[in-house]
Amino acid sequence: MFEIDPKSRTPVYVQIKEQIMLFVQLGLLKPDEQLPSIRELSKQLGINVNTVKRAFSDLEIEGIIYTVAGRGCFISDDAFSNSKIKENALRDLQDSIKSSIAKGISKNDILVLVDELFKEG
Amino acid sequence: MFEIDPKSRTPVYVQIKEQIMLFVQLGLLKPDEQLPSIRELSKQLGINVNTVKRAFSDLEIEGIIYTVAGRGCFISDDAFSNSKIKENALRDLQDSIKSSIAKGISKNDILVLVDELFKEG
DNA sequence: CAACTGTGATATTACATATATCACAGTTAT
DNA sequence: ATAACTGTGATATATGTAATATCACAGTTG
Numbered sequence: 001m002f003e004i005d006p007k008s009r010t011p012v013y014v015q016i017k018e019q020i021m022l023f024v025q026l027g028l029l030k031p032d033e034q035l036p037s038i039r040e041l042s043k044q045l046g047i048n049v050n051t052v053k054r055a056f057s058d059l060e061i062e063g064i065i066y067t068v069a070g071r072g073c074f075i076s077d078d079a080f081s082n083s084k085i086k087e088n089a090l091r092d093l094q095d096s097i098k099s100s101i102a103k104g105i106s107k108n109d110i111l112v113l114v115d116e117l118f119k120e121g
Numbered sequence: 122m123f124e125i126d127p128k129s130r131t132p133v134y135v136q137i138k139e140q141i142m143l144f145v146q147l148g149l150l151k152p153d154e155q156l157p158s159i160r161e162l163s164k165q166l167g168i169n170v171n172t173v174k175r176a177f178s179d180l181e182i183e184g185i186i187y188t189v190a191g192r193g194c195f196i197s198d199d200a201f202s203n204s205k206i207k208e209n210a211l212r213d214l215q216d217s218i219k220s221s222i223a224k225g226i227s228k229n230d231i232l233v234l235v236d237e238l239f240k241e242g
Numbered sequence: 243c244a245a246c247t248g249t250g251a252t253a254t255t256a257c258a259t260a261t262a263t264c265a266c267a268g269t270t271a272t
Numbered sequence: 273a274t275a276a277c278t279g280t281g282a283t284a285t286a287t288g289t290a291a292t293a294t295c296a297c298a299g300t301t302g
Contacts, residue, residue, distance in 0.1 A: 010216070011289080011290060011291085012290080012291075013290080013291085018219075018220055018223045018224075019223075021223040021224055021225075022222070022223035025222065025223060025224075025225060037246080037247060037248080038247090038248070039246090039247085039248090047291080047292085048291060048292045048293075049292095049293095050291070050292070050293085051290080051291060051292080053248080053249085054290085054291090056248090057249095067247090067248065067249095068247085068248085068299090068300090069247080069248060069249085069298075069299050069300080070246085070247045070248065070298075070299030070300035070301080071246095071247060071248085071299085071300060071301085072246095072247055072248075072300095073247095073248080080225050085224050085225065086224060086225050086226065088224075089220070089221045089224035089225070089226050090221070090226060090230065090234065092217065092220070092221065093217055093218065093221040093226065093231070093234065094234060094238070095131070096213065096214055096217035096218075097214065097217075097234065097235065097238055098238065099139055099210070099213070100210045100211070100213065100214040101143070101146070101238070102139045102140075102142045102143035102146055103139075103142055103146075103206050103207060103209075103210035104142075104146060104201050104206065104207050104210065105207065105210050105211060105214065107235060107239045109211065110214070110235050111232075111235065113211065113214065113215060113218065114218065114228060114231050114232065114235075117215070117218055117219065117222070118228045132258080132259060132260085133259080133260075134259080134260085158277080158278060158279080159278090159279070160277090160278085160279090168260080168261085169260060169261045169262075170261095170262095171260070171261070171262085172259085172260060172261080174279080174280085175259090175260090177279090178280095188278090188279065188280095189268090189269085189278085189279090190267075190268045190269080190278080190279065190280085191267075191268030191269035191270080191277085191278050191279070192268080192269060192270085192277095192278060192279085193269095193277095193278055193279075194278090194279080243302105244301100244302090245300100245301085245302090246299105246300080246301075246302095247298100247299075247300065247301090248297105248298085248299080248300105249296100249297075249298075249299100250295100250296085250297080250298105251294100251295085251296085251297105252293100252294085252295085253292100253293085253294085254291100254292080254293080254294105255290100255291080255292075255293100256289100256290085256291085256292100257288100257289085257290080257291105258287100258288085258289080258290100259286100259287080259288080259289100260285100260286085260287085260288105261284100261285080261286075261287100262283100262284080262285080262286105263282100263283085263284085263285105264281100264282085264283085265280100265281085265282085266279105266280075266281080266282105267278100267279085267280075267281105268277105268278075268279080268280100269276100269277080269278065269279105270275100270276085270277075270278090271274100271275090271276085271277095272273100272274085272275085272276100
């Protein structure tokens with residue numbers, strides 16, 4: 001279910017965070033569903049336990065998941081009720097688009113790209 | 122003309138690169154126009170010479186500017202003829218949009234944002 | 243009790259960013 | 273020729289982040 005791209009410039013723990021958030025968005029992970037344990041997931045992905053722990057801790061702070069001591073981590077009921085994440089995402093996206101405009105990307109380039117991304121997903 | 126946001130999470134040398142590329146896009150910097158010297162610019166911005174040097178060296182490798190020994194740095198005639206920059210920009214933008222989708226940003230959110238950015242600029 | 247969960251702390255390695263200095267070489271104007 | 277400017281190159285240092293490697297501790301489950 002999970003996959004990591006070691007070549008990517010985005011940190012591994014961020015890749016994990018975003019995959020989990022995406023799976024929640026897509027409905028592949030539902031409220032109160034249990035996530036793989038950090039040891040299990042670290043084995044699967046061939047990375048260190050601490051790296052997975054970092055991702056899960058972040059997600060818990062952001063209210064996406066909750067943990068039960070000794071049992072595991074689960075998707076929150078209100079995983080995306082908190083608007084802070086969406087606000088931050090919008091701000092980051094704005095920076096990225098501005099940056100791309102500086103490099104010669106046109107409005108049409110962006111619209112085509114957006115269409116493609118929402119066609120596939 | 123140039124401005125740096127020290128609070129921003131994007132590295133200072135990247136901010137400089139992107140401002141120069143943006144100014145070229147906007148026609149504020151034209152082919153063969155001379156840039157401020159790295160010492161001058163570092164004074165203006167209150168940052169180290171090496172940081173400006175890093176930005177200029179990057180831009181030269183990317184073909185955006187060229188340098189004449191002892192004279193200074195200038196905008197290339199073919200600053201944006203090289204498609205590598207646009208390709209990289211598109212790839213980066215794709216990653217950013219995917220990331221924002223994972224955080225609950227809708228297609229409409231993006232379209233509204235794009236409209237705003239192209240209205241102002 | 244054994245085997246599993248997450249937690250917490252520590253140490254280490256590697257890399258990126260940014261700074262501080264210094265010496266060197268080419269250009270320009272006086 | 274000299275002074276004052278350009279960029280170049282190297283070195284050293286500090287800081288923060290990312291990732292790894294270990295270890296000990298505590299709660300849960302069968």
